Amino acid sequence: MRLDFSVAVHSLLYLDENRPRKIASRELAASLQLNAVMIRNILSVLHKQGYIEGSVGKNGGYQLVRELADINVGELYDLTIPPTISYARFITGDSKGTKASSQTDISANISQTLTDLFTLADEDYRKFYHQFTMTDLKQDLQHHGYFRQLTNPANTENS
16 A cells, blocks of 8 residues: 555644644655655645645745645545555456466456455555544544544443
């Protein structure tokens, strides 16, 4: 999986924590322990979608323009991890189906079967993320276990 989603989440939480100060990509890169170029690529996407504003130059930097409660985690996931991910690196067999001697040939059919399986799992994954806002992430960041309580209220009785 690509890091884009994690970079977006971490960056938005960091920008929220440091409001109203403008944050340079170098500072974000140090916090995320990643290359500033990678950070700027994700920040560009967040800027185009209206999550942040940014300026370049001596007094430049990035600021969060939306409230965390108004940012859906699933929307961020969809934005940074497109649904059309290629599953090719997870699939074995003849992906072109050219060697099939019959409809039951495993090598010829496994590619589509696994792609179907991965696609269904990905759809459920995305639905799960759409339950939460960035405020929920911040809450779990401060009090680990918050997500478990949200998704399974019975866990609060056992905590």
